[in-house]
Amino acid sequence: MIDGLLDVRGVRHSALVGLDGKVVARAGLREADLPAELTLVAAGRAVIGSLQSNLNADGWQELLLDVDGGPVLLTPHGNQVLLTAFDDVSSLGRVRFAVRRLLGTV
Template identity: 80%
Template structure:
């Protein structure tokens, strides 16, 4: 399922991470990259939790992190988070569309 995202121009890798921080599925990621991406997901969860608490909001749609290695899109999927790393912010629209299609939200 996740490997489909690699066919989208600009997508470098993707991972589906469970609520307890375990990788459920991944595509295009080596073991060293996986550890780094799990750190990003954990940080993203902390930011999202803080924002939800401060804004008194129960849900969220997505979080874009523009980090040194390139942009990373975090998208909720039930209690899991789909991480999609891609080449540049200008590809965001194409990546968002592909993620929504994959997750059945298009």
């Protein structure tokens, strides 16, 4: 399913993470890099939960984290989160479009 994201210029890797923190699917992501990426997802979920609580918001669309290794886009998909790591923030529009097309929200 998510392998197609690797065809998008600038995308380094992607992972679909379940509510329990387990990887459901991954593309271009080495086993050794999983712990760091799962930590990002967990931290992102904590930030989103806090913001939702403080703002009385029901849902969220996406969260962009610009970390040392490059930007990471977290996108909700049901009770899962799609993590997409890419090369530069200037690629954000292209990556967002590809993610939305993949998830069927375009």
